[in-house]
Amino acid sequence: MSIRVIQWTTGHVGREAVKGILRHPELELVGCYAWSDSKIGQDVGTLCGLAPVGISASGDIDALLAIDADCVCYMPTFPDIDEVERILASGKNVVSSYFINARSWGNDVQSRLQKAAETGNVSLFGSGIFPGFANFVAAIMAQASYGFKKIRFLESVDLSHYEAFANYANLGWGQTPSDQWRDTSEQVLGTYSECIDVIASLLNVPVSGIRFEYEHATTPNDREFFGFPLPAGSIAGQKCRWIGSVGNNDVIELEVVWNAGKGLEPEWPVRHGYTMEIDGDPQIHTRVKFIPSESQMQGGRPADLANVVTAMPVINAIPAVCAAAAGIQTYADLPLIKPYYTPD
Template identity: 40%
Template sequence: MTYRVVQWTTGNVGRKSVHAVVANSDLDLVGCYAWSPDKVGRDAGELCGLDPLGVMATDDVDALLALKPDCVVYNPMFADVDELVRILGAGVNVVTTSEFINGHNLGADRDRIAAACAHGDATIFGSGINPGFIQLFAVVTAGLSDRIDRISVVESFDTTIYNSPATEIPMGFGYPIDHPDLQSITEKGSGVFREAVQLIADALGTELDDIHCQATYAETTQDLPLPGDWTIAAGCVAGIDVRWTGRAGGRDVIDIRGIWTKGQSLAPQWSTSFGYTVTVEGRPTIKTTLSFEPPPDFVAETLDDFIMLGLTITAMPAITAIPAVVAAPAGIATYNDLPLLQPRGVLKTS
């Protein structure tokens, strides 16, 4: 079966999604939504650095829904609930990377999304690398232990070259190190990680007593120019170490931690690795480190080439899920609801 796909936006992750959809023999790109007026009427391939595809970007939502796609690949920075309700209510499935795992972080808007799924007999699934796939990886790894005491996930990256101030400022980057609301800013900006903790707890069949967030910060000691015409001034946040922790039985049982740094002038200095470390403490304790390298044929001419390579791991978990999401019962689906997701249509055989 070939699945008809509409791509929703062509930003950082959206561009990589288009690359992946076009290269996948099981997927057919039939439409593309343009958020920016200057992209309307342009070929989706050209917008994403590819040869023309014959698919023109449009902001006409009715026209896109009239294409009767099997699935929308929804990649805005932040989810627009009105858009999701409209898509799902029209009977179109959605896979998304827009800070959505189980939707509980949306409050009452989650009920609107669930109602739209029921009305349209459609399914929504959210993932990225983290939150998302890395929690699935932790759950699968935990299946090797006959007793689990604690599961921890640590993401650690130097994000200096990443050009996305719109997603990083809400985390707390760029604020004065002594800003009185810094903790609450980071808690709100990283709130989707609460859903990631819930995902692991649900997989373990555990009801948590509490989920809490705590962050520490490092400042840059000199002005730090960054991509996107953005500068973090000296004395402002250029390093964030945030932890979302789930407690049960009076102790910490699930810990998801993100360590993100920028530049070489941090105070205090943090030693930042690159990748993900998953530790299942139990019998036995299992520790796994995931790192990522370019393929042998990778040729980069700009920093954006490296960024796009890195965004592959954000885009692909949602795209890999498309067949399972199309086949799933209507509603909000997580990794705990779907079968093993199989990477179809991507094996290079020639």
């Protein structure tokens, strides 16, 4: 029997999630929530650039929660905690691209979500690429060493090809540099720090403290990406580091380096992907880089792959999440998630 899934919004990541649900042999799309009025009533296939699938997007949350569905794939720009609580309490599992364990949202929110999941006897799981799947890859690499002292993880990308560029507006991009953007980044990007909890749990690291470091880069000239203006002198890049330590030893280091094009001040090197290093016996180094497939090149939207690699770890996890015990689940709790062999 299929696992019945409702897609919650069809933005950049949500559109790829819909394609992933339709192609997944265990999943069936049974509904779709639209936040934008203009999308309500439209066929979900059409909204995702596909042929119609016979399911219309709806803005009626009560009607959607009344659908006999197993799981909601929750992908709005920001989560609405009341909404997630309602979905869970209605007995639907939730998978999301903006969730790890809610520790950074505070005890109150975390326990509300845990309680709602227990009430509905369902679970809540979040992934994506980072935060999410890439951290899991980094953690499991350590298996091949006698032991390890440190794990370093770096996401380094040029965002000038990223269609969801406006997602960086709330981090101060396009604004005059000021200390407030450090604090905003620490708060808005809190789910990144939660990945330290997951890695620590997977690798038995007794983390005693987590700290955050931030630097920004500015653009020397006016520039614009996907209609988003970055005036000369404004923030057009940032480096953030989350460090989990055990006493005085820094053990888990997660870093992002995001640039909007070349020629920023300072100009950090762009490594186009993920670099992971285990400082152990032996040392283990891995690079994960995503390359557009032939069909993505032919479709003329190679940059969409950033949304695919965000959506698919979430979609592939649905069977395991629906089978898991009630409550908040992470990669440290779920069994190994297996993708499907899908010949043409």
